Amino acid sequence: MSGHHPTPAQLRRWRRHLADERAEATVYRDLAGRREGEEREILLALADAEDRHAAHWEELLGDEVGAPRRGDVRFRVLAWLARHFGWVFVLALAQRAEARATYDADADATPAMAADERIHAEVVRALATRGRNRLAGSFRAAVFGANDGLVSNLALVIGVAAAGATSSTVLLTGLAGLLAGALSMGAGEYISVRSQRELLAASNPAPEAATALTHLDVDANELALVYRARGMAPDEAQERADAVLADLTGPSREFTERHDDQHEAVGTDVGASLASFCFFASGAAIPVLPFLFGMTNGAALLVALLAVGAALLLTGAVVGVISGGPPVRRALRQLAIGAGAAGITHLLGTLFGATLG
Template identity: 70%
Template sequence: MPSSAPLPSGDISAGHSPTKSQIRRWRQYLADERAEAAVYRDLASRRSGEERAILLALADAEGRHEQHWLDLLGDEVGRPLRGDVRTRVLGFLARRFGSVFVLALAQRAEARSEYADDADATPTMAADERIHEEVVRGLALRGRNRISGTFRAAVFGANDGLVSNLALVLGIGASGASNQAVLLTGLAGLLAGALSMGAGEYVSVRSQRELLEASRPSDQARAALVHLDVDANELALVYRARGMAPEDAQARADAVLGSPGTSALTLPPPEGVEEVDEHEAIGTAWGAAGASFCFFASGALIPVLPYLLGAEGLTAVVWAAVLVGVALLGTGATVGVLSGASPAKRALRQLAIGYGAAGATYVLGLAFGSTV
């Protein structure tokens, strides 16, 4: 958790008068710290237990940073300023949602701290911000695991729907087909693709869950524990087969057999690592299938919209490409935020991949055009 070491008083304690530039910067830092503390308190109001306590501790840490800037400013505090735009947006989301999405944004905000490069901030404050990022990353971990299966299916479905149907529509349109033929092709691609994606996700997730289930100890094996020969202790072989050293396996088996009524055949997680429910991380087969179907259909509808609204020729092509481009930027940015990466880089990557695939199909349509 954040350090509680006392903060030095900076230039003022050294007898130096702060410059106007410093005062402006300190005031903005003060406003940002207050806004970030409010975000953590808002998030805490939607949590309970240990998670709530951690978020309130983060708010207290931001309060110590706030005091540092108050000490430096002295009589120059002036009227309260608003936090920067990103922090205000984060606060708005925290008050209304309090989800893993907000925690992911908070993680990114902590990672952007400028204290390490600012001589007026202390090394302790810079270190605090780095640790805050890891604390928030840990808080977001469970939420990311919980949505990862459905989220993966949703992102994959939406992106596939956008790119594949845009490529299909542009390719058929460039071949010289009529608007009616392009529209029917796009709608057929939407329905066929959504059904295929939904069925594929169901089979994929169901199969993966069954593979995981096959790796778990059977109920019959647990029931047999009470009848094992304590001297032979073949239970140690189970743990050795799962990768434990012979000595550790023997000690673990002895402990299990020495606890009447135990059914613990599973291995404990590595020291310091929280055990993750693999089934929770994968998601349910029906949830993944539904997300994939709905998001593919939603994505595949976008390149068809201009044709549904009566646009023709190059106008329809341009509108389809623009609408899909905006959607690709949105899905890429969302993935970036939730993964703790740069939203801009992920958005541009999605756009480049999508336009690359659609552009190749459009060129092929022009090359092999017909008069359909």
């Protein structure tokens, strides 16, 4: 505790820290209310840690604690999202919030508090990774589908329009591109995910192999060859095999352990296919809508460009948040890619139109 009367600036900073810690604890408790088992326990433990940090600032403030304050806007947003939306999205944001913790540079925070915040970021990262793995397959298909639909159909529409086609021709071309692209994306995603799942299934240990363990020659211990084939060093493989054969009460589960987490990350073939089809079609519809509503080429293209640009910014930001990356940078990257594709096809369409004309 400070040996002198705190300055107004210190009091403001302590009160801000207190409000933020209380808000973070609320976020974790709201998230815990949506989970069960181990994940719930971990989130409640994080909330308890934030309460301990809040108690530190309360002690420093003493009689100067003042009326309860609202936490930083990012924590208020997180608390609202935790009550209304998916927990993976919220955890990804919480991960970034924890990573921006400033206790390392605050002389009034204890070293233990600064260390806690660094570890909290890793705990939240691990929890967010669990959630990402659960939605990775369908989410990847949805994001790629939406972006491909936005960029490819915008480029197609702009290229055809730049070549001098009428609005009705541009509309027909855009609708054809939407349908063809969505069907192609859906079929391709189904084949891709199906092949990945079949490959993983072929790589999983056969359940029947566990029945052979009790009949193995203990001296030869060929089980060690299995572990060596899985990448273990000879000594480590021999030690693992000896341990398995020494206790056959529960080795079959370990020996035939399957990679369900990998299947979870890949997703289901039908789910990924439908997500890819639907989101490609949704994205591809945006540059077509102005023509569908009867707008002429110039005005329709301007509206299409603005709408697709906003959609690319949104999808890029969502990808950034979910992946734990900077959302603004990802959003601008998506916009730049779309603008580049549109610019190239406009140039080519203009050249082809002039040549054909």
